[in-house]
Amino acid sequence: MYSSTGPNHVHGYCFITSVDNQHTHMMTGTTSLGVIYGRTHVHCYQGTTTCDREHVHYYSGMTGPALYLPDGSHVHCHRGVTAIALQHTHCYRGNDCPSY
DSSP: OOOTTTTOOOOEEEEEOOOBTTBOOEEEEEOOSOEEETTEEEOEEEEEOOOBTTBOOEEEEEOOOOEEOTTSOEEOEEEEEOOOBTTBOOEEEEEOOOBO
């Protein structure tokens, strides 16, 4: 099930990572255009967390499939683990902003 624009759209996202080494990071960005995945689509994403405690973490991944909402928009689940920095990582999980 696609919107009228198909997978040719992006989603914004904003997450806070898990607490590790007594701190968190913020992750914000925009996904790639949609990629057809069976009867739905997914998006790729990558970026760098905010700088907290004098370091950043890199991350990248692929969203889950589209999760349609009652108003016809949809979101995607993001989940993963950041790259190692200063001998630790952070987990993250959340949904991106809705798109039609």
